[in-house]
Amino acid sequence: MNMMNAMSTKDVGAATKRPRGRPRDTALRNRILATAAELAAGEGVEIGFDRIAQAAGASRTTLYRWWRSPHELFLDALLESARTPPDPADSPVLERIRAQLEAAAVVLVDRPTAAPLRVLAAGALTSAPDADSFRTHWLAPRRGLARELIRLGIDEGVIVDEDPELLIDLLFAPLYHRAFFTGAPIDDDLIDALLARVRR
Amino acid sequence: MNMMNAMSTKDVGAATKRPRGRPRDTALRNRILATAAELAAGEGVEIGFDRIAQAAGASRTTLYRWWRSPHELFLDALLESARTPPDPADSPVLERIRAQLEAAAVVLVDRPTAAPLRVLAAGALTSAPDADSFRTHWLAPRRGLARELIRLGIDEGVIVDEDPELLIDLLFAPLYHRAFFTGAPIDDDLIDALLARVRR
Amino acid sequence: MNMMNAMSTKDVGAATKRPRGRPRDTALRNRILATAAELAAGEGVEIGFDRIAQAAGASRTTLYRWWRSPHELFLDALLESARTPPDPADSPVLERIRAQLEAAAVVLVDRPTAAPLRVLAAGALTSAPDADSFRTHWLAPRRGLARELIRLGIDEGVIVDEDPELLIDLLFAPLYHRAFFTGAPIDDDLIDALLARVRR
Amino acid sequence: MNMMNAMSTKDVGAATKRPRGRPRDTALRNRILATAAELAAGEGVEIGFDRIAQAAGASRTTLYRWWRSPHELFLDALLESARTPPDPADSPVLERIRAQLEAAAVVLVDRPTAAPLRVLAAGALTSAPDADSFRTHWLAPRRGLARELIRLGIDEGVIVDEDPELLIDLLFAPLYHRAFFTGAPIDDDLIDALLARVRR
DNA sequence: TTCTAAGCGAGACGGTACGTCCCGTCTTGAC
DNA sequence: GTCAAGACGGGACGTACCGTCTCGCTTAGAA
Known part of the structure; x- marks a missing residue:
């Protein structure tokens, strides 16, 4: 479509x-x-x-x-609006993950993307088809990229060897939660703290 | 009201x-x-x-x-429906936090609470007043209780000495994210893994 | 009732x-x-x-x-409110009819009676039972009295010998019409003119 | 409108x-x-x-x-529905007035016009704006035509020289009264009798 | 005094209509 | 084939009454 x-x-x-x-x-x-x-x-x-x-x-x-x-x-x-984030393929894995997190933070906070995203998320919460569409077109591609990076990091030994899905949630869920519900700030300190939880 | x-x-x-x-x-x-x-x-x-x-x-x-x-x-x-969860006041702090997490998991998954909660969250995403109400009547009390326990744990030295708000997000955001958006299972393994991130 | x-x-x-x-x-x-x-x-x-x-x-x-x-x-x-009008039984018939007309004028114009009367008339126009009730309890008694007087006048030779129902309409309909619809004044001149149409 | x-x-x-x-x-x-x-x-x-x-x-x-x-x-x-009645402009004035009366009788009695007319009249009785509208759009045009004819008749000497408004009421009020309230028949005899009251 | 019947106010409840708003479809004319 | 304008049916919304009901309080005569 x-x-x-x-x-x-x-x-x-x-x-x-x-x-x-x-x-x-x-x-x-x-x-x-x-x-x-x-x-x-x-x-x-x-x-x-x-x-x-x-x-x-x-x-x-x-x-x-x-x-x-x-x-x-x-x-x-x-x-x-949410053009695919620049992935510095030459940098260390953890830097590449940080770039992903920062890109997500921007999308979640900046005007032209935050608003439609909230609308889509709201739809996903109350309509099964919309939830599918949200997962397929928004979440899946981004989680896919993150998963690759995390696997890379595990192989390189810089990331703890746990279920990648869990690690993705650990990294991204707090961003969404703050942006969507609590309204708490999303800054570099937060991203640092999150990364610390997956670093070996 | x-x-x-x-x-x-x-x-x-x-x-x-x-x-x-x-x-x-x-x-x-x-x-x-x-x-x-x-x-x-x-x-x-x-x-x-x-x-x-x-x-x-x-x-x-x-x-x-x-x-x-x-x-x-x-x-x-x-x-x-979401009667206040039983807080085993005599148990170790980490057990009490685990009880909170499990209670949250139940609320997020079980029928009579999950559905209204999703509706409220959807409202919070698209309406400022509803967002306020959601924060005040739902999030705030639960975060308040968690904050107390976390402070207690920090004092006792069983929890890492970081910003409690961050720790709360680390513990609960993945639960909400899975229940609301990804649909991934919420089980004891997940809770164990989350607790591991805040334990000293 | x-x-x-x-x-x-x-x-x-x-x-x-x-x-x-x-x-x-x-x-x-x-x-x-x-x-x-x-x-x-x-x-x-x-x-x-x-x-x-x-x-x-x-x-x-x-x-x-x-x-x-x-x-x-x-x-x-x-x-x-519409207490029965005083009927000067000793006066000439035409005077008694004039008294009826004046009483009707008062009822049609004065506050405490005019308003309920309009409401009842409106009901009579759109509801068959209300129309019955209006005829029975309001019109019939008044027309009955007028009919008697007119018959008396015909017998005495002071009123034209025509259908009393017609004469009643001639006398009273213009009063109702002005009060209900045109809003034109109802005064002694009008009553004089009406009486002139039935006098022999 | x-x-x-x-x-x-x-x-x-x-x-x-x-x-x-x-x-x-x-x-x-x-x-x-x-x-x-x-x-x-x-x-x-x-x-x-x-x-x-x-x-x-x-x-x-x-x-x-x-x-x-x-x-x-x-x-x-x-x-x-109430298309303007045919006015036989060449006939004698009294005939033209009779035509108006008969047209009014038809409107007051015939189905497609009688019912809306009653509804409008009921509204006029209980609502000031509706009363205005009823007078302006229904009564005024018809009374205007009748007034012209009556003035003509007065000039020609075939109608008594009295206030035209009074004569209009004399002619039409009984028709409305019977149609709206008493339910008595409206026939040629009635119209004859009414015309007799204004003829010189 | 106590009992009992009725009047009265307060307010919950189901129901219906109102007037408005938005949705999705359609029919047309203009570009 | 795209676009604007706008009619149309349909459905929900929030409000206002309506008529019925269940209460508690009051007023009185009767036992």
Whole structure:
């Protein structure tokens, strides 16, 4: 669903003939995604297509054409903003993990990503399909990367030899918990303390 | 709000004169709370007063009389079911903390509490007032108790001397994260591993 | 229904033993009737037992005990206020008819009667049972008296010999029409003009 | 409010470009108006948007889109059905007045108009704004026409030289009174008798 | 005095309608 | 083929009354 939309005009090769009708307004699409994130940041109220459309100066019909639900739209908005973090492949493993943690902290705190993420998490808490989608498109890729790094660290002997899933939770769960529920600050001290729990 | 409702007949002394009008139907109240929890367990759809009332065989009006929002109702239902965990005051501190963790695990997993808790958490993620309420009525008391135990453990030298807030997050955040998002199992091994991170 | 309530304490003879329980609060009854009329004069909104009870400082239960519907209550209020007009039996017939017309004008215009009357008329327009009740308890007695006088006048030769029902309508309908719908003034000139149409 | 709705497609000239969105469903509009009149004829109960919508197979929302209150809707329904009576402009004045009276009689008695008219009159009796609306949109135009004819008749010397307002009431009030309250028949004899009162 | 019947206020409860808001679908015109 | 405008059915929301009910308190005559 997302892949289809992400790329729309430019394709591989030169052949790509423009389809027949009026071309899609990409500026509009970006405006919609940004507006949705902005709206979600405004907290509180339930956010539906209606409100987003109006705030983005678009027509409700257009939203329905491209996304089947606000959930999908927010997922698009989130993935758009949360560009994959730079992984310094040459650095020591622990540094690479720290980079992951810091990237997660940014995503959890910064405006354009924090808000859609909260909306998606809320959905995941009360709707089974949304929970699946949240796990598949958001959690799984990030946990996958972390798992690789942790396995690497275990092999190198710099990380304690325990269940990687447990270690991932130890590292990331406190970040989510603070961002989502307690509101406590997420800073370097915290990340240091977390890393200390997995270091051998 | 909750305290008012929790106690109904017996009060201090013999004084408590019944108020003038028709007395409140406590059986109905309990049925409503139970039904709400049951409904929330049915997952998925948004739950409103309408649905709860119908399922409980009550009138929507009655719900509005006693709770101002589904959030309040679910908070009541949760606090009703999640009776304060037995704290074995004579045991070693680490055992008492373990008891807290196990109690939390039960609440997070068992039917009558897990469902309302998820609903409340979802609300906290998208509504500032609900977030406040969730923190005040749910998180704060439990973190408070944990904080006391941790301080005790630090004094006794059985727990590492670090910021208690950090230790609380280390212990509890993974439980919430698994219950709320990943769906991974919450068992004794997990609790052992968590405790190991705070033990001196 | 009304007769039962109108007289409550005094009865025929001295025998009338007071019934067993607490006696009815007549001051309250009067206050309710007056308040209802006053409320109806406040125009506009639909008037129900709830509003009347609150305005009269009575309990809704009490209203339900004595009247089955606002319609009955307003009928009581109207009949209470619209004491039977003085009929100068010794005067010429036309003078007696004029007295009836003037009495009707007063009832249609003066506060404590006009408002309940409008409410009852409105009910009569949209509810068959209320229409019956309105005809039986309000219109019929007054038309009956007018009919007698008109027959007398016809016999005496001072009134045109036409269908009394027609003559009654000719005399009274314009009063009702002005009071109820056009809002045009009802004065002696009008009554003179009306009487002129039936005088021989 | 009515004029806007009455005309829909054809306007002056050929210009009238259709507005942008989906066009209004005029068949639905007519069905709603007819159903409302039909329902009102079923007498009795209070009629709200809910009932009308359900009976007409429309959505309540749609009714609220086009009318602000049942009063407005009934006014529309009445004015739609009560097409302006044919005025035989070449006939003698008294004949033209008789035509008006007969038209009024039809409106007051015939199904599709009598019922909405009663509802409107009931509203006028208990609500000041509804009374205004009733006078402005229903009574005023009809009385205006009658006033012209009467003035003409006075000039021609065929009608008594009295206040036209009085004469209008004399002619029409009995019709309304019988239709609304007494239920007595409205026939040619009645109209003859009424006309006799204004003829010179 | 005590008992008993009735009046009265307070307030819970189920129910219905209201007016509003949003959703998802549709039908049209313009680009 | 994309987009805006907007009608339409449907459903939930929060409120306001309605009519019934269960209470406790009061007022009185009767036992």
